[in-house]
Amino acid sequence: MTLVIEQPQLGFEVETKIFHEDLTELKLDGGFTVPESNAFGQTFRDYNADSERKESVEEFYRKNHIYQSIDFVRKMREGYGKLNRTEMSIWESCELLNEFVDESDPDLDEPQIEHLLQTAEAIRKDYPDEDWLHLTGLIHDLGKVLLHPSFGALPQWAVVGDTFPVGCAFDKSIVHHKYFEGNPDYYNPEYNTKDGIYSEGCGLNNVLMSWGHDDYMYMVAKENKTTLPSAGLFIIRYHSFYPLHRSGEYTHLMNEEDVENLKWLQIFNKYDLYSKSKVRVDVEKVKPYYLSLIEKYFPAKLKW
Ligand SMILES: O[C@H]1[C@H](O)[C@@H](O)[C@H](O)[C@@H](O)[C@H]1O
Numbered sequence: 074m075t076l077v078i079e080q081p082q083l084g085f086e087v088e089t090k091i092f093h094e095d096l097t098e099l100k101l102d103g104g105f106t107v108p109e110s111n112a113f114g115q116t117f118r119d120y121n122a123d124s125e126r127k128e129s130v131e132e133f134y135r136k137n138h139i140y141q142s143i144d145f146v147r148k149m150r151e152g153y154g155k156l157n158r159t160e161m162s163i164w165e166s167c168e169l170l171n172e173f174v175d176e177s178d179p180d181l182d183e184p185q186i187e188h189l190l191q192t193a194e195a196i197r198k199d200y201p202d203e204d205w206l207h208l209t210g211l212i213h214d215l216g217k218v219l220l221h222p223s224f225g226a227l228p229q230w231a232v233v234g235d236t237f238p239v240g241c242a243f244d245k246s247i248v249h250h251k252y253f254e255g256n257p258d259y260y261n262p263e264y265n266t267k268d269g270i271y272s273e274g275c276g277l278n279n280v281l282m283s284w285g286h287d288d289y290m291y292m293v294a295k296e297n298k299t300t301l302p303s304a305g306l307f308i309i310r311y312h313s314f315y316p317l318h319r320s321g322e323y324t325h326l327m328n329e330e331d332v333e334n335l336k337w338l339q340i341f342n343k344y345d346l347y348s349k350s351k352v353r354v355d356v357e358k359v360k361p362y363y364l365s366l367i368e369k370y371f372p373a374k375l376k377w
């Protein structure tokens with residue numbers, strides 16, 4: 074099914090595969106099979122399912138929605154944008170993630186390094202020639218190092234979870250939307266309209282997103298002059314923006330380049346989401362391959 078969303082004001086059409094995912098039509102491009110349920114026997118991303126993680130995930134979003142205001146985002150971008158905290162390689166940062174479990178995630182409670190390798194390996198099977206996409210899979214969540222003491226040990230609500238624009242209305246499709254009633258921006262007439270401080274077609278690059286691992290890792294990759302293609306950087310930066318890539322909201326803020334890049338993000342998302350499982354990847358076995366990709370696309374040491 075192809076969904077064409079009419080956007081006459083933009084002067085171009087946002088045509089994208091499927092925003093509202095229909096699993097019966099979901100064909101991945103190679104051998105990867107989409108599992109019917111997550112590691113807890115529930116459907117993926119079901120925030121209302123009675124699982125052992127339900128309450129803690131909801132509590133996570135309560136805090137996230139209350140504290141992610143435009144002032145908070147500006148402060149974090151300015152502070153962390155300096156990249157003056159440490160220097161390390163991409164692989165070292167993967168290892169740092171070994172100790173963290175993501176509190177926002179209803180589908181996985183394995184250490185994050187497992188998730189990175191599961192995502193990258195699943196993509197590699199179906200897209201053997203797109204080595205940039207394998208590496209994007211490996212690094213897309215590395216911004217979660219913000220949880221580590223050497224990065225200020227940020228609370229989970231400032232690092233993980235789905236992201237959304239600030240400075241315009243919080244869309245109803247955002248998980249646990251009701252908690253925005255505790256966010257000061259919710260009542261500010263400058264920020265609580267559809268466009269808010271933005272204009273139609275302004276491009277996502279000009280939109281401030283809630284602060285977390287996506288935007289931080291994008292900054293790190295870009296400032297350290299990665300040679301990854303623009304689609305790779307886009308995936309890193311917006312992979313948690315489910316209100317856009319799954320629900321099809323906020324498309325009025327995109328420009329033409331965003332529309333192109335969104336196609337790759339939607340491919341990537343299937344692997345990011347549905348590769349989550351309890352089956353572990355043999356780290357030592359795949360490490361040499363990923364080290365070669367890191368060498369191809371990144372300097373040996375990066376500023377963080
Ligand atoms: O719980 C998950 C997790 O934090 C992911 O890393 C993020 O990309 C998702 O958007 C979020 O919902």
Ligand SMILES: [Fe+2]
Binds near residue numbers: 213214286312313
């Ligand atoms: Fe993520």
Ligand SMILES: [Fe+2]
Binds near residue numbers: 214
């Ligand atoms: Fe991920």
